[in-house]
Amino acid sequence: MYNYRKRVLIACDSSRTLMGFRGKLIEELVKNNEVHVFTPKITQQEVCDKLKALNVVVHENHLNGSNVSILSDLRYISKLYQLIRSIKPDVFFPYTFKPVIYGTVIAKFCKVNCITPMLTGLGYNFTSHGNKKSLVSTITRNLLKWSLLSNPHLRIIFQNIDDYHKLVETGIIGKRHKAFVVNGSGVDLDHYDYSIPDTVNIxxxxxxxxxxxxxxxxxxxxxxxxxxxxxxxxxxxxxxxxxxxxxxxxxxxxxxxxxxxxxxxxxxxxxxxxxxxxxxxxxxxxxxxxxxxxxxxxxxxxxxxxxxxxxxxxxxxxxxxxxxxxxxxxxxxxxxxxxxxxxxxxxxxxxxxxxxxxxxxxxxxxxxxxxxxxxxxxxxxx
CATH class of the missing domain: 3.40.50.2000 (Glycogen Phosphorylase B;)
Structure with missing residues (x-):
């Protein structure tokens, strides 16, 4: 019997997180699926080599996740729209704010069957640390509410329960939303193995x-x-x-x-x-x-x-x-x-x-x- 290999598209705002934070997940995904990543330019050769070895298809962009640039963001939106229309993913998995906000809207418009944005923390966006940051946070909150409007294909992933409650309290999501809480990104206990701490030279x-x-x-x-x-x-x-x-x-x-x-x-x-x-x-x-x-x-x-x-x-x-x-x-x-x-x-x-x-x-x-x-x-x- 033929097993259909689903297409999974991952979108992030930093190539450094791909293998460091999502490496083990990607390894699991490629076992039975065709995996694509949409990422800012990869400058680490080791990351390139690992993704190539896993047969992950890489699509690069010029997004700067930390800065506000309307022109840069519009280019990112256009390129991501073209990519989703081209590869037609079965699952779209964006994480961090810009990929989540822009990508979720595009994926809904393109009728992706399973959209699973992950919020890896809310950062400054629900606190006040100065006028400039408050303005950016206000814009981000409004965009987030717009992008996460309830949809039967949307499944929101949180890394802690506080973030879930915060979005419910602020009216960004409601009871109709499918929401899940996982324990962070997890940690590879074989890679980060135990060693006795130094108690002499503290x-x-x-x-x-x-x-x-x-x-x-x-x-x-x-x-x-x-x-x-x-x-x-x-x-x-x-x-x-x-x-x-x-x-x-x-x-x-x-x-x-x-x-x-x-x-x-x-x-x-x-x-x-x-x-x-x-x-x-x-x-x-x-x-x-x-x-x-x-x-x-x-x-x-x-x-x-x-x-x-x-x-x-x-x-x-x-x-x-x-x-x-x-x-x-x-x-x-x-x-x-x-x-x-x-x-x-x-x-x-x-x-x-x-x-x-x-x-x-x-x-x-x-x-x-x-x-x-x-x-x-x-x-x-x-």
Missing amino acids: NFLMISRLINAKGIREFYEAAKLVRQRYTNIRFKLIGAYDDNIDSINKELYADIKSEQVIEYLGEVTDVRPYIKQASILVLPSYYGEGVPRCMLEGMAMGRALITCDSVGCRETVDPSEIKPNGFLIPIKNIDALVSKMEHYINNIQDILIYGLNGRNFAKQKFDVNLVNAEMLKIMELN
Whole structure:
């Protein structure tokens, strides 16, 4: 009997996420389907090679997901419309805001049978951080409501329950919508394998783009205070300083690069060696995450956490008091961050215990195989 191979079209706003965040899902999809990706230009040869090896058909564009450019967005819309009309996908899977907003509308117009937009966090769009960002957020919210208008072929995917409730509360979606919540992007527990954290040379690692809402300043200021009391403690920061509406100011960036307080490692292609060297992972974010990838990677490798009691971040800390794997602190609270850092410094056994608990929590909740099984069901590909 002939098995029809469905066509799946994936749309994203950054080629860096294709294999890093969606690699295992793509591997599952290509087993029984013809997979296409619509992505900004791929600059990493390793990503090109992996997609080619998987027989994924790549269609490139010039989208800049972080900036507002009407002309660029119109070109993107036109190219995506032509692509969907050409390949006629059975399943359209966009993730991140611009692909979700523009792609969902186009896919509805083109009568794609299964449209599964994934919201990987709401970012700034439901908070207020200055007039310019508020204006952009207002426009984004209105466009999102328009694009997610109820449709029998639409199946919306969230990475945390808070984002679902927020869109319901604000009237962007309603009871008629088909909505699903999965546990983030999942984490490959074989790729990010456990290692014993360093409790002799204690160091705190933060992995993040250098934008304000990720808590870069809070990490920097907390590091300054801790190092005044514990001169042997080290702090490391991994992440790109890119063109973003909320990038940290040049003065803070210069202070970070001076490496007088923290060791700045820039952007790296593989975070595993750095997590292996780390004792604790820190992410004082109030950005509006889906589920932060760096926290999942840290948990998988057995690292204790400090993060904020904020959307997405709170998902990574086990709420049970029986097997704690980290601490949740209030947003923008440097004193609380310092306090939890000092807890680990003065209770080194918790670095080990919380790390093991985190690895087990990742197995139970965030195993990428479990998450991808749910994704295939939502896409009606199981």
